[in-house]
Amino acid sequence: MKFSIVAVIVLALLSFHRAGLAQALNGQPYIHDPSTITQCDGKYYTFGTGGGGLISVDGWTWNPGAERPGGGLAPDVIHIGDRYYVSYAKGGGGLAGGHASNVYVMWTRSLDPQSPDFGFKDETLVASSDGIEDCDAIDPAFLLDPTDGRLWLTYGTYFGFIRIVELDPKTGKRMPGNTPINIAIDCEATAMMYRDGWYYLLGTHGTCCDGANSTYNIVVGRSKKITGPYRDNMGQDMLKGGGRFVVGASGRFVGAGHFGHMVLDACVEKFSCHYEADLDRSGFSVLDIRPLLWRDGWPVAGENFTGGVYEIQSERSGFALELAVDFVRMPRIWRGPSGGPGPGIPRPAPQSSGTHPPTPPPPGGGLPMMPGFFNRVPEGPLVSIPAQSLDSVAKDWPAGTIDIRIGDFMSRPHQKWSITPVADAGGYPGSPYFKITIAGTERALAATADAELVAVPGITGAPEQLWRIDQLTDGTYRIMPKLVPGSNEQFVLTAVGASTVTLAKFDPRSDISRWNFRTP
């Protein structure tokens, strides 16, 4: 008996631990200084310091296998036309005491080592530092300016300035006559983004390469011009050390660095980074992918969904996803004429519903005595009214499939969803798939062949019962089945009416496809 209690406590603690913390990527995501994650022929690729890199089919499970010649430090990748340009640095970094370094660019038509199109060509020098000057030419990062198609490359580390040069997007070579421009100091591992008229310069601050003691963290500044000045939220120029915090250590992960931007869909953005140490993986440096949010024009790190018991609230109506079952009233305690607790007689159920609460007369006539009405205060001891139990209502639910709808959230059992990651079922960038069940039951949310929603009585692990949950750029969530039976379309949970839910194509301009997870 003692053992059982201990075991239950341990299991409870473990479940709390797993539910409360972000999850590491699956597989062997061991890498340092990862390049921007790039898709090629349906797979995801990232390269790291020292050559080689990781490949993932789904963005959740990562394993070694990517190939890159040249060794060197901290590569980056960009896909332009039919070419994948890869840049990396040789030398510098303060390692072995030096700051002399060269940045190279080469290209290949495929990142898949098995493809006949794989093969890096035309390696060319695009930037350098001589070891003396106030710059250390490492950590290159590309940006193809979406406003004019010009290609830019930032580079540098703590030794002096971060610089930007322009490259030829047709060849990857340095544009003739272009000279480097200083855009920041005292950071490294830069990356760039463009959004809504702003250029964003991401940099990594803090100490790297010190395992669990690394203070690495990612910051950002923005500018209306790609050549700067890049200022943070306080107006501080990154040339004076400015930078708004984006992400640092969290949970069991220490030292976030080397930002890489991923746009998966409208309003679905993620970023990759490495953590200097994953404390659950012997302190190894690992890859991570997290949602990227935007607030007041600034990028903010979101959290990968980790599961738990939630109300699933529609951003459209504020109502909650629920089983379409009879609403079961909680017993009301009749108050005596004085407003006190009274004799504790359950009040008869009302015979109709409507805007106003029904008001059958109390025994003996007169006004019904609602607690708190007419400025009455309790005269006796207060009592705690228990929550409606699952057992008290689930026994009357239909045994088979049950429709799904949206309704007023009343914290009732048919509205509380247990969301749990599913092992070995694959995933998507940053997360595994989840199952969504009514808490305490096996009744699982599932997509139907006609793109509607039901709760099936038991979990089979079928793809229509697996759910992808992406945090959107505004912090709400998009909920998508892994598969709609018989369809290749990607449908998402959609509040087609204020109280009606279906599966439909994601509309990024509307709140109908946006959901919130609230602790009930």
Added chain:
Amino acid sequence: MKRLCTFILLVCDVVYVLAQGLAPASGGIEHLPPAVDTVRSIAPFFTQAHASPRTPDAEGFIQRWLLLEPIYKPNRGNTVFTDTYIRRNLDTAYFPGQFATFPRNGEKVKVGDQELVWHALETSNFNIKLFRFAYGLNKQTYGVVFLAATVIDCPKELKNVRMAVGSNSASMWWLNGKEAVLLSGDRRMVMDDCVSKRLTLTKGRNIIRGAVINGPGMSDFCVRFIDEHGQAVRDLTITLDPRY
């Protein structure tokens, strides 16, 4: 990758060799032309300080300082710079009279077997590039302590101002002999990184002293005063002369 702590430096050196790859870089590619700041000199980062009073720059940064040539203080990493370490190693006199007398340009002091010279310098940068100071003078650049001192002259008493400092790496700062700001840890230089509690700048001369410690990597600092609204205090003159 940033400065590495001592115990992993050797490991990283090995990783570095592996990371660079055993094969030579692509043949025929040469360095781009070196930048102009590779000349072994403190120029263009510093010029000799003038005798005439100087005001802070537009953002209030103090650009005129007496700098002592670097004191050898070996540290292979910057992560050892805890608060205790900083107080123990910077709030201590490296030579007689360090805190009692104000240095003069060209004055020599003896620290262990090092004979070091004070230099009265000014810059057009907002930050004082200590690495460039040491490098330009052919002195030790890594594993060092830099001492700095300056004098600001206030036309009137200024209450509730704060000394705002950024430094790479850790540092400690005093106003008129009292500790004002301490920056511990593996610091990188950010303007206004650490700010003192409310201070009073007395009418007339006020002496600022600072000590910056660095293991490997760049080293610099920036100092200014800000008022209660966070705005730069510019109504000052900088003379390097502590006499009334």
